Amino acid sequence: xxxxxxxxxxxxxxxxxxxxxxxxxxxxxxxxxxxxxxxxxxxxxxxxxxxxxxxxxxxxxxxxxxxxxxxxxxxxxxxxxxxxxxxxxxxxxxxxxxxxxxxx
Amino acid sequence: xxxxxxxxxxxxxxxxxxxxxxxxxxxxxxxxxxxxxxxxxxxxxxxxxxxxxxxxxxxxxxxxxxxxxxxxxxxxxxxxxxxxxxxxxxxxxxxxxxxxxxxxxxxxxxxxxxxxxxxxxxxxxxxxxxxxxxxxxxxxxxxxxxxxxxxxxxxxxxxxxxxxxxxxxxxxxxxxxxxxxxxxxxxxxxxxxxxxxxxxxxxxxxxxxxxxxxxxxxxxxxxxxxxxxxxxxxxxxxxxxxxxxxxxxxxxxxxxxxxxxxxxxxxxxxxxxxxxxxxxxxxxxxxxxxxxxxxxxxxxxxxxxxxxxxxxxxxxxxxxxxxxxxxxxxxxxxxxxxxxxxxxxxxxxxxxxxxxxxxxxxxxxxxxxxxx
Ligand code: SF4
Numbered sequence: 001x002x003x004x005x006x007x008x009x010x011x012x013x014x015x016x017x018x019x020x021x022x023x024x025x026x027x028x029x030x031x032x033x034x035x036x037x038x039x040x041x042x043x044x045x046x047x048x049x050x051x052x053x054x055x056x057x058x059x060x061x062x063x064x065x066x067x068x069x070x071x072x073x074x075x076x077x078x079x080x081x082x083x084x085x086x087x088x089x090x091x092x093x094x095x096x097x098x099x100x101x102x103x104x
Numbered sequence: 105x106x107x108x109x110x111x112x113x114x115x116x117x118x119x120x121x122x123x124x125x126x127x128x129x130x131x132x133x134x135x136x137x138x139x140x141x142x143x144x145x146x147x148x149x150x151x152x153x154x155x156x157x158x159x160x161x162x163x164x165x166x167x168x169x170x171x172x173x174x175x176x177x178x179x180x181x182x183x184x185x186x187x188x189x190x191x192x193x194x195x196x197x198x199x200x201x202x203x204x205x206x207x208x209x210x211x212x213x214x215x216x217x218x219x220x221x222x223x224x225x226x227x228x229x230x231x232x233x234x235x236x237x238x239x240x241x242x243x244x245x246x247x248x249x250x251x252x253x254x255x256x257x258x259x260x261x262x263x264x265x266x267x268x269x270x271x272x273x274x275x276x277x278x279x280x281x282x283x284x285x286x287x288x289x290x291x292x293x294x295x296x297x298x299x300x301x302x303x304x305x306x307x308x309x310x311x312x313x314x315x316x317x318x319x320x321x322x323x324x325x326x327x328x329x330x331x332x333x334x335x336x337x338x339x340x341x342x343x344x345x346x347x348x349x350x351x352x353x354x355x356x357x358x359x360x361x362x363x364x365x366x367x368x369x370x371x372x373x374x375x376x377x378x379x380x381x382x383x384x385x386x387x388x389x390x391x392x393x394x395x396x397x398x399x400x401x402x403x404x405x406x407x408x409x410x411x412x413x414x415x416x417x418x419x420x421x422x423x424x425x426x427x428x429x430x431x432x433x434x435x436x437x438x439x440x441x442x443x444x445x446x447x448x449x450x451x452x453x454x455x456x457x458x459x460x461x462x463x464x465x466x467x468x469x470x471x472x473x474x475x476x
Binding site for chain 2: 002014016019020021022023025026027028029030032033034035037064067068071072073074075076077078079080081082084085086087088089091092093096
């Protein structure tokens with residue numbers, strides 16, 4: 001859900017249901033790292049509501065697009081983390097088996 | 105830091121941060137009173153005035169991000185994650201604890217319980233027993249679903265302590281998997297349905313779970329066989345059926361797939377000046393985890409060196425006392441995480457981590473589709 005003025009698309013608050021610090025804090029990071037963002041922050045209006053509000057203000061691009069790009073960036077980072085992690089585990093396993101063979 | 109006029113500061117080449125800012129950006133400084141510079145500098149334009157771009161470049165992230173596995177066993181692992189922001193590391197940790205699903209006992213149908221453990225306490229204890237089964241093979245059961253072979257695992261427990269026998273300890277190995285579903289008949293149906301048809305039970309399995317290829321060779325059972333459930337005195341009996349369903353740790357901790365998942369930032373111990381002779385001996389003695397070593401520099405001189413900074417617990421013993429803070433600096437590397445995952449046994453730890461990352465991806469995808 002997006003709350004913002006219909007004339008000025010560069011500043012909006014996005015209200016995400018069923019999300020918490022996990023996503024909001026990560027996406028705040030990727031948003032802050034985007035040079036098009038002048039301000040961003042998030043808040044959880046009430047602790048017993050599963051809802052988080054993310055505020056995005058930009059230098060000129062529509063806030064929605066910038067948020068979408070930030071989420072996209074986050075996704076790419078996750079994919080990279082996953083593949084790097086899998087490689088590291090595979091590498092650890094092969095080095096382990098080589099070690100075990102040496103002992104025998 | 106001593107105050108200096110801005111005009112007296114040395115020129116810094118454009119595109120590089122001056123060393124003190126670089127230190128504040130990448131390290132937490134742990135002084136004797138409190139840690140400083142604990143925040144991460146996230147804003148892309150934070151260093152714009154010195155001509156340094158702090159924005160995220162994905163290619164740079166992909167180049168610098170590194171993972172190194174330190175230890176990996178059946179149910180715990182430790183690995184180093186370098187080059188990532190704490191917000192992401194923390195997201196992974198939070199997801200591991202609260203959002204990676206597992207199977208746990210949710211409903212307990214008690215036919216008989218004459219033990220001293222009350223029904224509700226018994227049910228709670230059963231709920232906390234980790235079950236060794238891959239939760240990805242099951243579906244969530246929502247309120248209106250009937251329990252079937254895709255969303256429920258049924259266990260039976262029937263133990264009786266003999267009269268005049270010794271007391272009996274009931275352990276988790278008494279939980280027997282019922283691959284055909286519940287054996288308890290649904291009562292209200294019994295009069296109306298004709299006697300020839302199969303008696304309806306609390307579950308509606310269309311086939312036995314043993315016939316499913318996933319389970320034919322590895323039967324479902326509690327992860328540990330020796331968890332004490334209750335103790336029975338002579339003549340006491342427990343007869344019950346336990347239904348396990350899929351759930352998440354944020355609903356109840358029994359569904360959490362990890363006993364703990366945590367990280368710490370890599371400690372960095374730096375000697376700011378040479379520490380020699382008696383002073384070196386004293387420093388080595390100060391540290392309870394032996395971070396420092398002594399090195400011979402010839403001519404009978406000895407010097408302290410930092411040998412095992414990773415072991416440092418940041419107890420700050422080494423910077424206590426007169427002037428020690430000038431000799432030793434304790435820091436933490438802001439983007440180097442020593443991540444530890446202890447699985448409860450449903451899935452191996454490395455699988456749990458990849459699942460957690462996938463869940464964060466799914467969250468992003470969900471919001472992107474919602475916005476478009
Ligand atoms: S902070 Fe404690 S553990 Fe770390 S180096 Fe100093 S004395 Fe050793």
